Amino acid sequence: MTAVVGLVVVLPLLAAAVVLAFRHRSGVRDVLTLSTMAATTGLAAALLVAVDHDGTVVLRVGGWAPELGIVLVADLFAALILLVAFATILVVELFAIGQRRTPAGADPAVVSPILLVLAGGVGLSILTGDLFTLFVAFELILVASYVLLTHQGREAQIRSGMTYVVINLFASTLFLFGVAIVYSATGTVNMALLAERIPELPAATQVGIGLWFLVVFGTKAAIFPLFSWLPDSYPTAPTTITAVFAGLLTKIGVYVLIRFFTLMEFDELGPLLLVIAGLTMVIGVAGALAQDDVKRILSFHVVSQIGYMIMGLGIFTVAGVAGAVLFLVHQIPVKTVMFLAGGLIEDDQGTSALNKVGGLATSRPVIAVLFALPALSLAGLPPFSGFVAKLALVDAGVAAGDYVIVVVSLVASILTLLSMTKIWIGAFWGEVTPAAVPASSRRSVGIMQTAATIAVLGTIAVAVLAGVLWPMCEEIAADLLARAPYVTAVLG
Numbered sequence: 255m256t257a258v259v260g261l262v263v264v265l266p267l268l269a270a271a272v273v274l275a276f277r278h279r280s281g282v283r284d285v286l287t288l289s290t291m292a293a294t295t296g297l298a299a300a301l302l303v304a305v306d307h308d309g310t311v312v313l314r315v316g317g318w319a320p321e322l323g324i325v326l327v328a329d330l331f332a333a334l335i336l337l338v339a340f341a342t343i344l345v346v347e348l349f350a351i352g353q354r355r356t357p358a359g360a361d362p363a364v365v366s367p368i369l370l371v372l373a374g375g376v377g378l379s380i381l382t383g384d385l386f387t388l389f390v391a392f393e394l395i396l397v398a399s400y401v402l403l404t405h406q407g408r409e410a411q412i413r414s415g416m417t418y419v420v421i422n423l424f425a426s427t428l429f430l431f432g433v434a435i436v437y438s439a440t441g442t443v444n445m446a447l448l449a450e451r452i453p454e455l456p457a458a459t460q461v462g463i464g465l466w467f468l469v470v471f472g473t474k475a476a477i478f479p480l481f482s483w484l485p486d487s488y489p490t491a492p493t494t495i496t497a498v499f500a501g502l503l504t505k506i507g508v509y510v511l512i513r514f515f516t517l518m519e520f521d522e523l524g525p526l527l528l529v530i531a532g533l534t535m536v537i538g539v540a541g542a543l544a545q546d547d548v549k550r551i552l553s554f555h556v557v558s559q560i561g562y563m564i565m566g567l568g569i570f571t572v573a574g575v576a577g578a579v580l581f582l583v584h585q586i587p588v589k590t591v592m593f594l595a596g597g598l599i600e601d602d603q604g605t606s607a608l609n610k611v612g613g614l615a616t617s618r619p620v621i622a623v624l625f626a627l628p629a630l631s632l633a634g635l636p637p638f639s640g641f642v643a644k645l646a647l648v649d650a651g652v653a654a655g656d657y658v659i660v661v662v663s664l665v666a667s668i669l670t671l672l673s674m675t676k677i678w679i680g681a682f683w684g685e686v687t688p689a690a691v692p693a694s695s696r697r698s699v700g701i702m703q704t705a706a707t708i709a710v711l712g713t714i715a716v717a718v719l720a721g722v723l724w725p726m727c728e729e730i731a732a733d734l735l736a737r738a739p740y741v742t743a744v745l746g
Contacts, residue, residue: 255300255301255304255305255308255311255328256311256312256313258297258300258301258304258311259301259311259312259313259326259328259381260313260315260326261294261297262294262297262298262301262336262340262377262381263326263374263377263378263381264374265290265293265294265297265374266290266291266294266370266371266373266374266377267370267371267374269286269287269290269370270367270368270370270371270374271367272286273286273287273290273366273367273370274367277364277366277367283366284351284366286366287347287366287367287369287370288344288347288348288351290370291340291343291344291347291370291373292344294340294373294377295337295340295341295344298333298336298337298339298340298341299337301328301333301336301337302330302333302334302336302337305328305329305330305333306330306333306726309743310327310328310329310330310739310740310743311327311328312325312326312327312328312383312743312744313325313326313327313328320383320384320444320446320447320744320745321442321444321447324382324383324384324387325382325383325384325444325446325744326378326381326382326383327381327382327383327446327740327743327744328381329730329733329739329740329743330726330729330730330733331509331512331513331579331730331733331734332380332381334579334583334726334730335380335505335509335582335583336377336380336381338583338586338587339373339376339377339380339502339505339506339586340373340376340377341587341712342498342501342502342586342587342590342709343369343372343373343376343498343502345590345705345708345709345712346369346494346497346498346501346590346594346705347366347369347494348701348704348705348708349493349494349497349594349597349701349705349706350365350366350369350494351701352701352704352705364401364402365402365492365494365495368398368401368402369398369402369498371394371397371398372394372395372398372399372402372498374394375391375392375394375395375398376391376395376502376503376506378390378391378394379391379392379395379506379509379510380506380509383444383445383446383744384443384444384445385432385433385436385443385445385448386433386443388510389426389429389430389433392426392429392474393426395503395506396419396422396423396426399418399422399499399503400415400418400419402491402495402499403415403418403487403490403491403495408490410490411490411491414486414487414490415487415490417482417483417486417487418483418487421473421480421482421483422473422474422483424473425469425470425473425474428466428469428470428473429467429470431466432463432466432467432470435463435466436448436452436463439452439455439459439463440452440455444744445513445514445517445740445744446740446741446743446744446745447745448517448518449517449518449519449737449740449741450741452518452519453518453519457522460518460520460522461522461523463518464515464518464520464522464523465523467514468511468515468523468526468527471507471510471511471514472507472511472530473507474503474504474506474507474510475504475505475507475508475510475511475560475564476504476507476556476557476560477530477531477534477560477561477564478530478533478534478537478538478557478561479533479537481534481537481538481557481560484504484553484556484557485541485550485553485554485557487499488500488549488553488556488593489547489549489550489553489606492597493593493594493596493597493600493601494597496549496553496593496596496597497589497590497591497593497594497597498590500552500553500556500589500590500592500593501585501586501587501588501589501590501593502586502590504556504560505563505582505585505586508560508563508564508578508582509582511564511567512563512567512575512578512579512582512734513734515527515567516567516575516734516735516737517734517737517740519737521570524568524569524570525568526568527564527565527567527568528565528568528569528656528658528659530561530564530568531561531562531564531565531567531568531659532561532565532658532659532662532663533561534557534558534560534561534564535558535561535562535565535662535663535666536558536561536662536665536666537557537558538554538555538556538557538558538559538560538561538666539554539555539558539666539669539670539673540669541554541557541558542554542555542558542669542670542673543669543672543673543676546607546608546609546680547606547607547608548596548599548600548606548607548608548677548681549593549596549600549606551673551676551677552589552592552593552596555589555592555632555670555673556589558666558670559581559585559589559632561663561666562578562581562643562644562647562663563578563581563582563585564578565578565647565651565659565663566578566579566581566647566650568656568659569647569650569651569654569656569659570735571650571653571654571735572728572731572732572735573646573649573650573653573654573728573731574647574650574651574654574731575730575731575734575735576646576650576724576727576728576730576731577643577646577647577649577650577727578647578731579727579730579731580642580643580646580716580720580723580724580727581643581644581646581647583643583716583723583727584631584639584640584642584643584713584716585643587628587709587712587713587716588628588631588632588639588640588713589632590709591624591628591706591709591710591712591713592625592628592629592632594624594705594706594709595621595624595625595628595706596625598618598621598624598703598706599611599614599621599625599681602614602617602618602621608676608677608680608681609680611680611681612680612681612682612683612684612685613682613683613684613685614681614682615682615683620703621703622682624703624706624707624710625677625678625681625682626678627710627713627714628709628710628713629674629677629678630674631713631717632670632674633667633670633671633674634667634670634671635671637717638713638714638717639713639714639716639717639720641717642716642717642720642724643716644663644667646724646727647663648660648663648664651663
């Protein structure tokens with residue numbers, strides 16, 4: 255399985271070069287891109303099964319020792335998120351094939367190869383076992399993201415893209431300084447070795463390192479107050495891009511936060527994390543309620559829902575971290591399909607502004623269903639995956655005695671339902687509005703609706719498989735907080 259660990263990172267990057275050579279031959283390009291993502295998703299699934307059965311898989315690149323070389327680590331946490339991430343990119347690429355034939359379509363010659371580069375960066379960020387390689391992976395994601403955000407060259411895209419890249423480059427600069435600080439203090443950047451050495455540092459130094467990387471990874475995750483770049487950046491890009499960004503990229507930041515903070519035993523920062531989680535939930539959902547555009551409402555909800563995952567991390571118990579992991583798995587497909595449904599609205603009406611659309615429940619019932627199901631899940635209503643994940647977090651919060659954050663999370667859920675109702679009333683009820691753009695072909699709409707349906711089924715599957723996923727999430731959380739399984743696997 256060590257070869258598979260390397261392949262899931264290298265294969266998308268190699269395929270990107272090949273797809274770039276065929277960028278103007280649509281049939282070959284689409285087949286190559288879909289085949290590559292299907293293959294990497296299949297490899298990720300095989301890796302998850304192997305890790306669940308046989309334990310952590312470690313690839314020492316070049317055979318170098320962990321102290322000197324690059325180490326890729328596929329434990330149960332990494333393998334689970336890797337599978338969900340690649341499956342998400344596969345579905346988004348399928349949606350993109352349909353959207354390219356519409357007036358709002360992105361440039362396929364750019365999107366297909368860059369999306370594969372993004373997949374390679376995501377895979378590397380999930381599997382890497384050292385901080386410097388994580389920095390490289392983040393830069394790979396940043397470069398790909400900036401191209402995807404701005405490749406159409408529209409004024410709003412360039413303006414929001416500059417905000418996105420400047421803030422993320424600032425975070426990257428802090429990250430690089432943080433790597434230097436950690437290396438100076440411990441003599442290594444390998445995370446398994448850091449798990450042994452950071453707890454031996456003076457308490458003030460530990461807190462300083464924790465706060466420094468909270469800012470770095472918190473910017474990537476869009477926590478309060480580091481989220482200002484997100485609501486302006488996402489709505490300006492084509493649906494294909496916003497869907498993969500909203501569903502995946504901020505979640506990679508959360509994944510790294512969970513990995514790093516549990517591995518380094520930064521439990522003393524738990525109370526601060528809970529405060530940040532509550533503010534992220536409330537400010538995010540308040541921003542959503544103030545908007546009158548579907549994409550902007552959903553963009554603020556990306557921020558709000560991050561707070562729930564930070565809540566689980568801040569509780570710092572097995573149940574809390576397990577709830578955060580389950581919420582992470584739930585959020586990736588839910589946020590993706592919400593933006594895909596928003597894209598279907600925009601394709602049909604030419605806009606996603608609530609004051610310019612209406613009656614879609616009558617004229618486009620399929621879109622209504624594709625929106626309603628994940629919207630109910632986002633609000634945390636049973637029996638959807640959002641209910642399962644939020645119940646796990648609330649139960650963990652009550653068990654830990656963190657009643658304030660539990661109340662805040664429940665209030666935020668009610669406000670989330672209210673904002674989803676606002677979209678439903680504005681876009682789906684009322685008089686049918688005529689389309690403002692030429693109708694897309696039936697084939698294009700069919701492809702996009704198929705991709706959105708697959709994403710909806712993915713979030714439903716999280717709820718259906720909760721009986722299997724919850725014990726897995728508990729096992730992941732127990733291993734993360736114990737630290738020993740990861741350290742032993744990497745260092746041998």
